Amino acid sequence: DTAVSQTPKYLVTQMGNDKSIKCEQNLGHDTMYWYKQDSKKFLKIMFSYNNKELIINETVPNRFSPKSPDKAHLNLHINSLELGDSAVYFCASSPRQYPTNEQYFGPGTRLTVT
């Protein structure tokens, strides 16, 4: 009965590789998000999608490309990985975009780029 799930939980890869992180929610929510938590624990929004439509792209390098095949899934593809991409990436979802929402977070994917 997992609400927001992410795969993989851990990802270790070398610089220059391309990798993907998958997210699925079974809450019936319309809106999904990607957040990044850096090594100092600071959390920041990257993207949000509402019903498969990109709503927020928070000045993220275009090496990061989110894709939403349906409103229950939001995947994150990262090209040409760099050392600075090492972080924990959290997927989240919320029931509606407007006027209020409560966001629920997945367990996170710890990405380590060597």
Added chain:
Amino acid sequence: GIQVEQSPPDLILQEGANSTLRCNFSDSVNNLQWFHQNPWGQLINLFYIPSGTKQNGRLSATTVATERYSLLYISSSQTTDSGVYFCAVDRLIKAAGNKLTFGGGTRVLVKP
């Protein structure tokens, strides 16, 4: 953008003690959430509290939206309360979409 400041940055408690964590924000908000990030890294929803007071067991929270702050109370702390507590807010500018802006967190360590 909106600024979110949490205090104190670090808190060490003896088991059984009570404590108050504070979150100040720089503009009016329509969404405020408190999270607990446990030592395994999971972000657990504690409260969705854009205004008013809520209680859940030993935890309670109060948001005074007009004065732009929220408080999280931990009573009779237990070692399982250790972790980082985050406050996050959303201004909800419709065209811009929803996004939570997080504070820097309060790192709590409860000693047995």
